[in-house]
Amino acid sequence: MSYHLSFTGAANGAPNGAANGHAAVSAPPHPTQEQIDASARKYFLFGSPISHSASPAFQNLMLQSIAPIGFPGSEAQTFHPTYSLKDTKSVDEAHLYDLVRKDPLFAGAGVTMPLKVAVTATLGPKGVIDELSEAGKATQTVNTIISTPNGAGRKMVGTNTDYLGIAHAVLRGVAECNAEERVTKYLDPQLGVKARYVFPRNKAGKPYAAFIIGSGGTCRSAVYAVSQMGLSPIYLLNRDADETQAVVDHFGATVDLRPLRSVEAYEREAALRESGEVGHVACAVGAIPAFAPQTEDEKMVYTLAHRFFAEPYTALGEEHAELPQEGEEKLVALPLPAKRPFLDMCYKPRQTPLLLEAEKQGWLPVGGVEAMVEQGLAQARMWAATAKAFEQGKTSFDPIPFAVKAGDEGPIGLEIEEQARDLVRAMLDIK
Incomplete structure (x- = not known):
């Protein structure tokens, strides 16, 4: 069983959250390649098959809510982060290493089957992860990669939000x-x-x-x-x-x-x-x-x-x-x-x-939809907190404690978290 967000259809009418007093939420479209290339930070979902994944809609809703929105050609000329799918069947595929290690705008990723265990096999410069969190070590499975400040460079932390x-x-x-x-x-x-x-x-x-x-x-x-x-x-x-x-x-x-x-x-x-x-x-x-x-x-x-x-x-x-x-x-x-x-x-x-x-x-x-949402929110909180750490020029940062910082006390905010929750709850056919 694979627990990234995936679906075959979504409701754009009143979602479950309407009963909670929230307005209907529509899923953002998957970013185009032009938008990905121009984005301020790049997030991905690695795994296969992932063509029906709803993770981009879920994560982009939050990214677009907490960052400037705009693409080339827009009046403001501002660019927000993007979360996109990258079909990956093996840790040996070159694009996985190149995106994580060589793209300076790589900020984090979700990892799903068949890669969750495989990415833990090699730690350090030769692998895509430098170190495992406590949860990653305990389960020997990783569903989240976070790019964190490490001196003048970056460190890739693998953790488990499942x-x-x-x-x-x-x-x-x-x-x-x-x-x-x-x-x-x-x-x-x-x-x-x-x-x-x-x-x-x-x-x-x-x-x-x-x-x-x-x-x-x-x-x-x-x-x-x-x-x-x-x-x-x-x-x-x-x-x-x-x-x-x-x-x-x-x-x-x-x-x-x-x-x-x-x-x-x-x-x-x-x-x-x-x-x-x-x-x-x-x-x-x-x-x-x-x-x-x-x-x-x-x-x-x-x-x-x-x-x-x-x-x-x-x-x-x-x-x-x-x-x-x-x-x-x-x-x-x-x-x-x-x-x-x-x-x-x-x-x-x-x-x-x-x-x-x-x-x-x-x-x-x-x-189970509730667990699916919660693991995605934990990812988003850590990514948002780490992005701020980079913006503040920090040379070291531990993202793991921010996974539980929910609501207005956390890096995303209650309103945005609830919008993302409503989006997934409204999906008609989740796989």
């Missing part, structure tokens, strides 16, 4: 469920210190658990996202035992991952949760296509997911222990919502069978 798409979609859903005045509160606590919201711990000090359906690169991003939200153990449900083991082996001892492949295994873990040895399940993420299960292994995945959905929400009525504090980052307890969040990364159809079953059992349903 995990932020997952985490932010869940945290926004919880904030809405909790009727927070600032829906981005749990993304960016704004406490004057480095801080992060995580799920609370039960009275015995045990973290709450989570389960993830799927495997592969998306599962890795989900594991990292869920673990960053303070949930453990994480149960893995998937039809392929070898794929699941590969995820377990990737994270090793850093995350408590527990594959489940039978009702008996589920019941053993359920007994541990009932005894208090393990915290109750408080969150879940789905990362499989919405196809009807055919094989016995596929049917077992759905059987186990339904078992989890049917569990009572015990955590909501429990007392909570004080969170342990480690390192420089302050951990803040997330107020548990009235309904447990279930994010289904699959967004075709919008209402998947798993999403419908979770809602039926009293869970908080969060659609």
Whole structure:
């Protein structure tokens, strides 16, 4: 599954945001080659196939909103940045290296399949990335490249915002469920210190658990996202035992991952949760296509997911222990919502069978489109903040913290972010 923004049609009438008091938003056209050549900064999406990607519409809407608009021939003679598609099947294609390393106006890129893992293989001048962020290292997948100041030159940082798409979609859903005045509160606590919201711990000090359906690169991003939200153990449900083991082996001892492949295994873990040895399940993420299960292994995945959905929400009525504090980052307890969040990364159809079953059992349903939007916004914030750093003549800059700087406190602003959100929500057929 590939989670860049892509679609086969868009609505130019009143989008979903109209119900939120926002005006209808139309998608900007893909930049022409002349416009790309004349742009102030160049952003790309590398991958294949990407011909139907909506990422240029999404990103250009924001770029055109926060930068001067104009192309050769316009009266003002001003030029804004452009985001465009560059079909790339392999990291060995010369244009990838040439655009990233040799074009002085290259400012950043989205990276999708089949390049997400391949771009991490070679770091330094011979590759397209100089270093990986913490998330890039943890997942060994990159969906974002950022050109940052490095002395008199530039440094290419590779990071992963797929995990932020997952985490932010869940945290926004919880904030809405909790009727927070600032829906981005749990993304960016704004406490004057480095801080992060995580799920609370039960009275015995045990973290709450989570389960993830799927495997592969998306599962890795989900594991990292869920673990960053303070949930453990994480149960893995998937039809392929070898794929699941590969995820377990990737994270090793850093995350408590527990594959489940039978009702008996589920019941053993359920007994541990009932005894208090393990915290109750408080969150879940789905990362499989919405196809009807055919094989016995596929049917077992759905059987186990339904078992989890049917569990009572015990955590909501429990007392909570004080969170342990480690390192420089302050951990803040997330107020548990009235309904447990279930994010289904699959967004075709919008209402998947798993999403419908979770809602039926009293869970908080969060659609995959929300995660798709959040990962794109995280990219845009880092790119916007880095562009400003170049304009200010900085010789070093860390873009990663700006991924969570949402709304008017961030480099893009709430109105523009909501316009981009409405644009994607209004798309009729997202692939």
